[in-house]
Amino acid sequence: MSKESSLYQQLGVDAQKEGVKRVFKEIIDNEYPNAFVNIITDPYNPNLAMTQHQDGDGSKFIQRLLHYRETGDASIFDGMVDDALSMNTGDIAASGFVFGHWLITDVLNVNLPTKLKKLIMERIALRFSELKKLYQEHGFHLHFLGGETADLKDQVKSAVFDITVTAREKKENIIAGNVQPGDLIFGFSSAGKAAWEEEDNSGLMSNGLTLARSALMSSSYNEKYPDLRRDDSDFYKGDIDISLNPSLGVEVSKNILSPTRQWAIIIRTLALELKKRNAYHMLHGITMNTGGGATKIRNVGRGIIYNKNMPTPPEIFQLIQKKSGESWRNMYETFNCGIGIDVIGEDHLFFSEAINETSRKCKIENYFFGCCLENTSDKNSVIIHSEHGSFIA
Secondary structure, X not given: OOOOOOHHHHOXXXXXXXXXXXXXXXXXXXXXXXOOOOOEEOOOOOOEEEEEEEEEOOOHHHHHHHHHHHHOOHHHHHHHHHHHHHHHHHHHHOOOXXXXXXXXXXXXXXXXXXHHHHHHHHHHHHHHHHHHHHHHHOOOEEEEEEEEEEEOOOOOOOEEEEEEEEEEEEHHHOOOOOOOOOOEEEEEEOOEOOOOOOOOXXXXXXXXXXXXXXXXXXXXXXXXXXXXXXXXXXXXXXXXXXXXXXXXXXXXXXXHOOOOOOHHHHHHXXXXXXXXXXXXXXXXXXXXXOOOHHHHHHHOOOOEEEEEEOOOOOHHHHHHHHHHOOOHHHHHHHOOOOEXXXXXXXXXXXXHHHHHHHHHHHOOOEEEEEEEEEOOXXXXXXXXXXXXXXXXX
């Protein structure tokens, strides 16, 4: 049975990044092929592992510009740092890089009026300072080495914000992805309000924003803000207007712009709880559910069927599905649908206790999804069971 076409793909986005993987597979250095990120041995210390990760807030920045133009709320740019930072630190933390040192740089490629560019840079500096303090309070060792701001008027329509993180870690702390049949699968909610957060999070994180913006925002913005749409004039297909429907519109826009949770804090909390129980070795894999959404777990381990019983998706995902008409299968393959990270480990009381204590300390709900099954091939697959049907990916 052929896979149905995704609206996200029709908008020009490869959620699974399969094209990228094929092109670069043969030239990437990676000594831990079953882990969540690419890792090598530190060339100067064989007892340490190294990784480097680069990512940003993607097309979410366009929604920030739209929101700012409609509301004048400059604080909406703060989330650029939350998203770009977590998209990097969450990924490397998922492979165990939570105790060593991190080196961080950023780059802002921009084509905006000088006054707005200055405002955005000020918001970036302010928010990064706040997040750096937050991470340090939770025991992280991070160092910001500055970055680059480039005016690229011929290449960029608005702005692109990316962060790079280089990290070192003791090899004994690496989560290598040695997932086994019979392992348990848990998930932590991307929605709600974590212990350190000031507002409820919609749970959307920083994936699928192109589809979310296109499906929800008013078609009137195609003419009103031609610089914030694709070349095709009907990119915005929704009926939500921020200024004409202030209660609904602002709420929806802010939900689209909910910052990606700082998952590294939760992962480090879990790691410490496991170490406290001498059970860190029971942690076999973690995935941060960005590109690939609820099926991202396929990127960890080998020869495994991940059998996941998913909870009801938070409201923002239900709204996107309703307005876009996207199939629920494609929704689960594009969006996290309410689960920010998956955690895989041994079927042991200590492991379950550490999960529950992490949930309590971070004030984030966790879910038990099911067990890992043995696959007949070396490849991984995911079975999603939901109230909207069951899907195999």
